[in-house]
Amino acid sequence: MGTNSKSVAGGLAVGARAPLRVETTYKAPSAFARNAPGYLFLLPWFIGFFGLTLGPAIASLYLSFTDYNLLQSPNLVGIDNYVRIATADDKFLSSMKVTLFYVVCSVPLKLTFALLVALLLNRGIKGLPVYRAIFYLPSLLGSSVAIAVLWRQIFDADGIVNTLLWYVFGINGPSWISNPDYSLYTLVILAIWQFGSPMIIFLAGLRQIPTDLYEAASLDGASKVRIFFKITLPLLTPVIFFNAVVQTIDAFKAFTPAYVISSGTGGPIDSTLFYTLYLYQEAFGYFRMGYAAALAWVLVIIIAIFTTFSFLSARYWVHYDD
Structure with missing residues (x-):
């Protein structure tokens, strides 16, 4: 009994001196806490997107259903602005006609010229970076x-054009920008001159085509024309599709050349009245901000329809590796 009591007491004493063990459970940080540094770095982009892009877009959508002149509070008018665009606005039709003509003429010619220059540069000429920079420069300045x-x-x-025509050919040329028969074509030429951006993309696409295909076609006796239409052009269709979509959207949004050359009037006789120029006149010339917002959203719808049609038709003529 005494021995057992001492051993029990000793055991209790030892147990009393042992440190207490507190078990804790680890709690993983939340997903937001883990990604907080990334969100911090993206904060300037979020501010720009929501404050300068999405916010103004939503505000313009609301204003398109109002009568607003910047001086008074917006007055809701429902779909009256859109009804007027569709039924009672002759300038809308004339500006859309001018814009469509500009798009149809400038985009194919620009892409064709850019592809021809890219084919020449792809032949391995000396000083390629210099030529590439020179040809790309008009796209930055145009x-x-x-x-x-x-x-x-x-x-x-x-x-300069009329001076050359007179001294070289003896022709007294017209004022090309003041004549409604020629004024729009001067803007088309300006658009074609800005071929550098699609040319760089075409050149990159040409560099991705395997040379084995060209060698095999040459051994089979295929001519250069046949090689172009059977090998180069089909394999380049993804790049052509990309350039066509981007350049067409840019052509729909063209504004500065028409504004400067026509002094903001779209003349002569509305021959250079681009859609964006007409939108500008309604907004900042007549202060019909609600109507201008409706015009802007109509342009968004037109570009969206074109882009959707382009992607739907791409399956029939765009050839990818797979």
Whole structure:
């Protein structure tokens, strides 16, 4: 009994001196806490997207259903602005006609010229980076006000074009920008001159085509024309599709050249009245902001319809590797 009591007491004493063990469970940080540094770095983009893109877009959608002149509070008018666009606005029809003509003429010619230049540069000429930079430069400068002013001077009545026509051929040319029969074509030429951006993309696409295909076709006796239409063009259709969509959207949004060359009027006789220029006149010329917002959303719908049609038709003529 005594021995057992001492051993029990000793055991209790030892147990009393042992440190207490507190078990804790680890709690993993939340997904937001793990991604917080990434969200912090993306914060400037979020501010720009919601504050400068999505927010104004939603505001313009609301204003398109109002009568708003910047000086008074917006007055809801329902779909009256859209009804007027569809039924009682002759300038909408004329501006859309001019814009569609500009798109149909400028985009195919620009892409064709860009592809031809890309084919020449792809032949391995010396100084390729220099040529690439020179040809790309007009795409950077073409939409600027300075180039538009220069273009106006070139095609004016006493501009460089008429000077060359007189001294070389003895032809007294018209004022190309003041004649409604030629004014729009000067803007088409300006658009074609800005071929550098699609040319760079075409050149990159040409570099991705395997040379084995060309060698095999040459051994089979295929001509260069046949090689182009049977190998180069089909394998380049994804790049052609991309360039066509991007350049068409840019053509629909063209504004600066028409504004500068026509002094903001779209003349002569509305021959250069682009859709965006008409939208600008309604917004900042007549302060019909609600109607201008409706015009802007109609343009969004037109571009969306074109883009949807392009993607639906791409399955029939765009050839991918798979």
